[in-house]
Amino acid sequence: MTEAQQPELTKKNGNGLVIALDAMGGDNAPESVLKAADAFIKKNSDVRFLIFGDKQKIAPILEKLKSLPRKSEVWHTDEAIADDEKPSSALRRGRNSSMFLAIKSIKDGQAHAAVSGGNTGALMALSKYSLQTLPGIDRPAIGGLMPTRDGYSVMLDLGANIHCDAENLFEFTIMGTAFAKSVLGKEHPSVGLLNVGSEKNKGHDVLRGTVALIEESGLNINYHGYIEGNDLLTGMVDVIVTDGFTGNVALKTVEGTAKFFSHKLKDGMKKSPLGLLGMGIAAPALLKVKKKTDPRMYNGAMFLGLNGIVVKSHGGSDHIGFKSAIEVSYKLAKNKINDHIVTEMISYGQVPMDDVIDIEDSISLD
Amino acid sequence: MTEAQQPELTKKNGNGLVIALDAMGGDNAPESVLKAADAFIKKNSDVRFLIFGDKQKIAPILEKLKSLPRKSEVWHTDEAIADDEKPSSALRRGRNSSMFLAIKSIKDGQAHAAVSGGNTGALMALSKYSLQTLPGIDRPAIGGLMPTRDGYSVMLDLGANIHCDAENLFEFTIMGTAFAKSVLGKEHPSVGLLNVGSEKNKGHDVLRGTVALIEESGLNINYHGYIEGNDLLTGMVDVIVTDGFTGNVALKTVEGTAKFFSHKLKDGMKKSPLGLLGMGIAAPALLKVKKKTDPRMYNGAMFLGLNGIVVKSHGGSDHIGFKSAIEVSYKLAKNKINDHIVTEMISYGQVPMDDVIDIEDSISLD
Numbered sequence: 210m211t212e213a214q215q216p217e218l219t220k221k222n223g224n225g226l227v228i229a230l231d232a233m234g235g236d237n238a239p240e241s242v243l244k245a246a247d248a249f250i251k252k253n254s255d256v257r258f259l260i261f262g263d264k265q266k267i268a269p270i271l272e273k274l275k276s277l278p279r280k281s282e283v284w285h286t287d288e289a290i291a292d293d294e295k296p297s298s299a300l301r302r303g304r305n306s307s308m309f310l311a312i313k314s315i316k317d318g319q320a321h322a323a324v325s326g327g328n329t330g331a332l333m334a335l336s337k338y339s340l341q342t343l344p345g346i347d348r349p350a351i352g353g354l355m356p357t358r359d360g361y362s363v364m365l366d367l368g369a370n371i372h373c374d375a376e377n378l379f380e381f382t383i384m385g386t387a388f389a390k391s392v393l394g395k396e397h398p399s400v401g402l403l404n405v406g407s408e409k410n411k412g413h414d415v416l417r418g419t420v421a422l423i424e425e426s427g428l429n430i431n432y433h434g435y436i437e438g439n440d441l442l443t444g445m446v447d448v449i450v451t452d453g454f455t456g457n458v459a460l461k462t463v464e465g466t467a468k469f470f471s472h473k474l475k476d477g478m479k480k481s482p483l484g485l486l487g488m489g490i491a492a493p494a495l496l497k498v499k500k501k502t503d504p505r506m507y508n509g510a511m512f513l514g515l516n517g518i519v520v521k522s523h524g525g526s527d528h529i530g531f532k533s534a535i536e537v538s539y540k541l542a543k544n545k546i547n548d549h550i551v552t553e554m555i556s557y558g559q560v561p562m563d564d565v566i567d568i569e570d571s572i573s574l575d
Numbered sequence: 576m577t578e579a580q581q582p583e584l585t586k587k588n589g590n591g592l593v594i595a596l597d598a599m600g601g602d603n604a605p606e607s608v609l610k611a612a613d614a615f616i617k618k619n620s621d622v623r624f625l626i627f628g629d630k631q632k633i634a635p636i637l638e639k640l641k642s643l644p645r646k647s648e649v650w651h652t653d654e655a656i657a658d659d660e661k662p663s664s665a666l667r668r669g670r671n672s673s674m675f676l677a678i679k680s681i682k683d684g685q686a687h688a689a690v691s692g693g694n695t696g697a698l699m700a701l702s703k704y705s706l707q708t709l710p711g712i713d714r715p716a717i718g719g720l721m722p723t724r725d726g727y728s729v730m731l732d733l734g735a736n737i738h739c740d741a742e743n744l745f746e747f748t749i750m751g752t753a754f755a756k757s758v759l760g761k762e763h764p765s766v767g768l769l770n771v772g773s774e775k776n777k778g779h780d781v782l783r784g785t786v787a788l789i790e791e792s793g794l795n796i797n798y799h800g801y802i803e804g805n806d807l808l809t810g811m812v813d814v815i816v817t818d819g820f821t822g823n824v825a826l827k828t829v830e831g832t833a834k835f836f837s838h839k840l841k842d843g844m845k846k847s848p849l850g851l852l853g854m855g856i857a858a859p860a861l862l863k864v865k866k867k868t869d870p871r872m873y874n875g876a877m878f879l880g881l882n883g884i885v886v887k888s889h890g891g892s893d894h895i896g897f898k899s900a901i902e903v904s905y906k907l908a909k910n911k912i913n914d915h916i917v918t919e920m921i922s923y924g925q926v927p928m929d930d931v932i933d934i935e936d937s938i939s940l941d
Contacts, residue, residue: 293774358838368771371779405734405823410661413737413820438827442835454779457771458821459828461804466832469808472724474840 225255226542227320228535229311232262233289235326235524235531239263242326243270245531247277249539256280256539259320261307263287286310290327292524296334308332312339315517322518322538324509326531332521333369333512340517343547345554348373349514350381351453351521352388353460354537357444363388364441364449367510368457375418378402378450382423383557384513385448386430387549392540393447397429401436401446403455411435419450428557438462509537514550518542591621592908593686594901595677598628599655601692601890601897605629608692609636611897613643615905622646622905625686627673629653652676656693658890662700674698678705681883688884688904690875692897698887699735699878706883709913711920714739715880716747717819717887718754719826720903723810729754730807730815733876734823741784744768744816748789749923750879751814752796753915758906759813763795767802767812769821777801785816794923804828875903880916884908 230246232239239262246258258281260267267283288306290299303309308327314320316339325332333349342349350366365381366373373381382400389398402419404412409420412435423432433446438459441449451459508530512519518541522534596612598605605628612624624647626633633649654672656665669675674693680686682705691698699715708715716732731747732739739747748766755764768785770778775786778801789798799812804825807815817825874896878885884907888900 295776356835358835371771403824405737405820408659438824438829439831439834441828442831454771455821455824458769458804459824462807462825462828463804463832465805465808466829467836468805469722469724470833470836476724 222257223255225257226322226539227257227259228538228542229259229261229314229320229323230535231308231311231323231325231327232260232267233307233327234332235522235526236292237525237527238326239267240270241526241528241531243267243274243277244528245535246281247274248528249532249535250276250280253539254280258282259284259311259314261286261311261314262289263307284310284314290331290335292328294328294331296330299328299331300334300338303331303335309335309339312336312517312519315519316340321542322520324520324522324531324534324538326522326524326526326534328524329368329510329521332519336512336515336517336519340515340519342514343516343550343554345557346380346384346514346550348377348380349512350377350384351456352385352511352513353509355441355449355460355463357442359444361393362441362444362447362449363393364451364456364460365513366451366453366456367460368453369512370453372454373415373452375415375422378415378419378452379422379426380514381450382419382430382432382448383428383553384550385450387553388511388513388546389447391544391546391549395447397431398447399431399433399445400448400450401433401440403441403449403451403459404435404437407435407437409435415452426557428553509534511537511541513546516547518546588623589621591623592688592905593623593625594904594908595625595627595680595686595689596901597674597677597689597691597693598626598633599673599693600698601888601892603891603893604692605633606636607892607894607897609633609640609643610894611901612647613640614894615898615901616642616646619905620646624648625650625677625680627652627677627680628655629673650676650680656697656701658694660694660697662696665694665697666700666704669697669701675701675705678702678883678885681885682706687908688886690886690888690897690900690904692888692890692892692900694890695734695876695887698885702878702881702883702885706881706885708880709882709916709920711923712746712750712880712916714743714746715878716743716750717822718751718877718879719875721807721815721826721829723808725810727759728807728810728813728815729759730817730822730826731879732817732819732822733826734819735878736819738820739781739818741781741788744781744785744818745788745792746880747816748785748796748798748814749794749919750916751816753919754877754879754907754912755813757910757912757915761813763797764813765797765799765811766814766816767799767806769807769815769817769825770801770803773801773803775801781818792923794919875900877903877907879912882913884912 232242260281260283264285286307290303290306290308308325311323312335348370351369352363352365353367354361355364363385365385386398389395402416423430508523508526510521520534520538522531598608626647626649630651652673656669656672656674674691677689714736717735718729718731719733720727721730729751731751752764755761768782789796874889874892876887886900886904888897
């Protein structure tokens with residue numbers, strides 16, 4: 210990389226936001242990334258993008274797009290993190306990758322958020338290394354939106370932490386509550402712990418320990434109780450807290466079941482004599498349900514608890530999915546999610562007052 | 576209970592099977608239990624039932640039924656296990672309950688299987704106490720059927736064991752394989768371990784330990800590898816092995832998502848101008864999918880690994896659901912599931928030869 214290839218990066222964008230994009234992460238990159246950014250910018254003129262990746266691959270796509278060229282800068286690098294690259298290897302040899310440079314631009318004060326469709330483990334490792342966690346937060350979690358009848362709930366952790374102790378789940382409770390307040394607009398979000406039954410004696414010690422921490426914290430948490438797998442999409446609670454193993458399995462089970470249901474329905478209609486007519490009439494409704502349960506439409510897993518906003522797009526997603534991930538990063542930045550988390554941690558007394566000035570300095574980007 | 580109230584129990588039923596029913600377990604008992612048995616017997620004339628419960632409540636329902644009276648005996652007890660009764664309390668004071676007597680009739684050689692809609696924890700505790708585990712099996716598991724596009728897979732554990740080590744999951748692998756062979760009729764059933772990714776380094780030590788045990792066992796297990804939540808309903812594997820916490824959450828997530836999907840679809844159709852017509856045409860297809868994903872239709876969680884066949888019906892199920900649970904117990908008994916499990920354990924070398932004669936004696940009921 211020569212000096213000439215580096216545009217002068219700046220997060221100055223009036224009152225608008227700057228979002229860094231890893232243009233090389235994901236199966237359909239860089240095309241899906243650039244098309245997504247172009248579509249997003251048409252409706253959100255207050256955003257500018259920093260695009261990290263291979264200029265030779267980016268330029269031909271970029272010049273065909275209408276809005277993005279005027280609203281973006283490209284930072285060239287020909288290195289990228291492989292889809293199957295282990296986090297340890299990414300940390301060792303990925304410091305010039307498009308993924309890392311996108312993350313680093315947050316730390317350097319050039320961007321407010323970063324989005325990547327690259328591999329999750331590497332993205333989390335590089336993000337943790339570069340941004341570190343928010344004061345008082347031991348482990349970041351991956352959060353995602355679960356569709357409900359009237360809106361969305363947030364669930365975390367979706368896979369960053371295979372093993373969790375009660376302290377971890379308690380921190381997830383705080384982060385999820387801050388998210389539901391600031392991004393989902395819930396005034397006093399309710400929290401449920403995912404378990405195998407709703408009775409108090411159900412489950413394991415970590416869950417019981419988490420309940421104790423919530424109850425003894427003195428924080429104004431709207432704790433609902435244990436919830437079960439069949440409660441996930443009912444909107445029973447606004448925040449679903451679980452360990453990364455269970456959360457990952459549950460999320461993917463929702464996706465798989467929605468797919469199964471939709472296939473079965475189509476198969477059944479095809480066999481019916483009036484099936485074609487029925488399909489025609491049912492199509493809009495089916496489309497609506499599919500849209501609501503389409504993983505692309507709520508694509509964008511949030512890394513919560515980092516000292517910076519990082520969003521992971523599904524590796525297999527197209528430009529529609531990637532656009533949804535950009536939207537998530539935009540909402541997180543706009544609503545200053547990290548300010549809310551830190552405020553909660555301060556009232557919990559987890560953050561020493563000495564740190565507070567540093568924090569406020571580092572998380573207020575504009 | 577006086578001597579006069581006890582009919583002479585016998586499992587003699589020609590070549591047929593005897594199934595013991597806890598008539599008092601579940602929200603709709605005893606009506607749902609008796610109606611289910613009556614419906615079942617109409618199509619399966621080789622079955623006789625032993626009905627355990629309150630004669631005063633049972634008699635008025637029984638006399639209205641056509642087939643059941645000639646094919647059943649009622650054993651009176653006015654004690655029952657409460658829905659919220661803890662396993663420890665059930666063990667202490669439940670020895671004269673309808674649930675325990677149904678289980679005990681297997682041990683006493685009077686029945687080939689037992690079905691109850693009562694509380695799961697108590698049913699497992701009483702079953703373990705009375706029947707004990709099969710030789711070589713450390714912990715029984717709850718198995719259930721997962722619908723797939725062309726049939727069913729079996730998943731275990733669905734909630735009996737919150738914590739599992741590699742030995743437990745390995746035993747579940749053997750039990751699940753025996754079930755898929757003998758009941759689902761799969762010649763060489765494939766096995767998948769539920770995880771957060773398919774790559775070998777994913778997940779936790781217990782899963783890696785299970786893979787090692789499978790590979791080193793010398794048994795002819797058709798091990799497929801790790802599978803994820805979105806693979807559960809694809810039929811990718813015949814046997815899905817997981818710990819009881821994850822399995823319980825995944826099962827209930829499938830149920831909840833199917834419900835969500837079906838509600839959303841109906842809501843959407845109602846709003847469409849041709850919705851009513853579309854509903855009419857789509858109805859048969861929707862019904863078929865609902866049937867396939869209806870928990871009632873594959874109701875009947877099997878307690879695998881016990882020295883006797885016990886099936887748990889969902890507490891909230893009606894007679895259709897309970898009939899499905901009876902059907903499961905019938906298939907397990909008919910296909911001598913426990914003989915298959917023990918055969919596998921013998922070839923694995925887990926069962927000392929001294930025990931084998933005892934085992935074969937105890938598991939061959941007829």
